[in-house]
Amino acid sequence: MTNPTAAMLVIGDEILSGRTRDANMYYLAGALTKIGIDLKEVRVVSDDKAAIIAAVTALSAAHDTVITSGGIGPTHDDITADCIAAAFDRPIDIRSDARALLAAYYDRQGIELNAARLRMARIPDGATLIDNPVSVAPGFTLENVHVMAGVPAVFQAMVASVLPGLTGGAPLLSQTLRIDRGEGDIAGPLAALAEEYSDLSIGSYPFQKDGLYGANIVVRGTNEAHVSAALARLRGVFSQ
Amino acid sequence: MTNPTAAMLVIGDEILSGRTRDANMYYLAGALTKIGIDLKEVRVVSDDKAAIIAAVTALSAAHDTVITSGGIGPTHDDITADCIAAAFDRPIDIRSDARALLAAYYDRQGIELNAARLRMARIPDGATLIDNPVSVAPGFTLENVHVMAGVPAVFQAMVASVLPGLTGGAPLLSQTLRIDRGEGDIAGPLAALAEEYSDLSIGSYPFQKDGLYGANIVVRGTNEAHVSAALARLRGVFSQ
Numbered sequence: 001m002t003n004p005t006a007a008m009l010v011i012g013d014e015i016l017s018g019r020t021r022d023a024n025m026y027y028l029a030g031a032l033t034k035i036g037i038d039l040k041e042v043r044v045v046s047d048d049k050a051a052i053i054a055a056v057t058a059l060s061a062a063h064d065t066v067i068t069s070g071g072i073g074p075t076h077d078d079i080t081a082d083c084i085a086a087a088f089d090r091p092i093d094i095r096s097d098a099r100a101l102l103a104a105y106y107d108r109q110g111i112e113l114n115a116a117r118l119r120m121a122r123i124p125d126g127a128t129l130i131d132n133p134v135s136v137a138p139g140f141t142l143e144n145v146h147v148m149a150g151v152p153a154v155f156q157a158m159v160a161s162v163l164p165g166l167t168g169g170a171p172l173l174s175q176t177l178r179i180d181r182g183e184g185d186i187a188g189p190l191a192a193l194a195e196e197y198s199d200l201s202i203g204s205y206p207f208q209k210d211g212l213y214g215a216n217i218v219v220r221g222t223n224e225a226h227v228s229a230a231l232a233r234l235r236g237v238f239s240q
Numbered sequence: 241m242t243n244p245t246a247a248m249l250v251i252g253d254e255i256l257s258g259r260t261r262d263a264n265m266y267y268l269a270g271a272l273t274k275i276g277i278d279l280k281e282v283r284v285v286s287d288d289k290a291a292i293i294a295a296v297t298a299l300s301a302a303h304d305t306v307i308t309s310g311g312i313g314p315t316h317d318d319i320t321a322d323c324i325a326a327a328f329d330r331p332i333d334i335r336s337d338a339r340a341l342l343a344a345y346y347d348r349q350g351i352e353l354n355a356a357r358l359r360m361a362r363i364p365d366g367a368t369l370i371d372n373p374v375s376v377a378p379g380f381t382l383e384n385v386h387v388m389a390g391v392p393a394v395f396q397a398m399v400a401s402v403l404p405g406l407t408g409g410a411p412l413l414s415q416t417l418r419i420d421r422g423e424g425d426i427a428g429p430l431a432a433l434a435e436e437y438s439d440l441s442i443g444s445y446p447f448q449k450d451g452l453y454g455a456n457i458v459v460r461g462t463n464e465a466h467v468s469a470a471l472a473r474l475r476g477v478f479s480q
Contacts, residue, residue: 018272018273026261029255041285045280074424075431111422187314194317202316203253
């Protein structure tokens, strides 16, 4: 009984140039873990058609769900929708349902629905729209790929629209034990415990603080009793 | 005249589970941009042998330089060195130069160089060591892949050891103009400018603040005069 898997594709030169620190990967990772979907891979690519198409094609074939972030606004560097259409060999044009959403929104504000804004109504044939309660311009779902905006507030709203519709597995639970000894001291007994509790993932995350070495040992699994038992054993082994 | 390209591979369940927010990608992106190496792709994979080998093989073939982060400590979940050896079909064992570094370091502190710590001296045949002034255990370079620690302080020290030896290109310069109008208003003229200055990358990064919409227009390129000229034209177009 394994959990469904997911991959994320972050699209944007601003991440790869170091201008912007990504926030969406961290947010999505936490949200998927809570509902029992295993995020297995993230890729970050630039605003480049061939790179986007290759990445989405590979990730869509390898995982149950793919979530993309970025590149669906009205400017010339927003090319995600066209790339997704190309990846799945679907026609793409301004769609009436998306146009109606934008028209109503801009009409209320007395803003012109010009050619640039209409680009945000370009939706591949056969896709379903993803609700955007923040700024209306929709994302969309095509096959197993959910296409979302890069602006964190909008991304998070779209994640909230999509996640309840996904089939999750057993939520991944984790418990952490901080050990104030160097990893080299604890690695031997830790490896033995990891082998004993092979249904759990036991990770060691070293830190240095005020010149002292330590590690946070994180026990992850879907069975709460097992996770707690492993943590109790860890405490026993390392309290000596 | 294009710049050399780089890819990054982040290895670690702690990123994909949402426990830890990655810091190394943001740091490396900025450091590479400064020396004129274009970071083209980042992948994040879990502590899984097949996933690490597949990713490093693909990235090494596609880019001039690959930098990995994570998985080179002494615990059972540190499998990066063995995966890199497997990816390049090289033998791997405890190497005397790496062992000598560790032995001297632990000896000074009166700490035992036990089997777990010796794992950090496992280096593939033919690799050169990367200096670690923070905690001694070395990274290594094999072919075009530089294998570094995940702990940010150590990662940054290793980046500082390696980057001066890489052949950079023309550093990417960027200038930013903030425009307090919605992207939909500026997208048309912006696309025309992007076409006119086709040697530059012109990106639009929307924001919302206090209910107002705006965008930061970032002009990137290696020719400072062109970047400045494009920014001046942008100012002219959008000050009307």
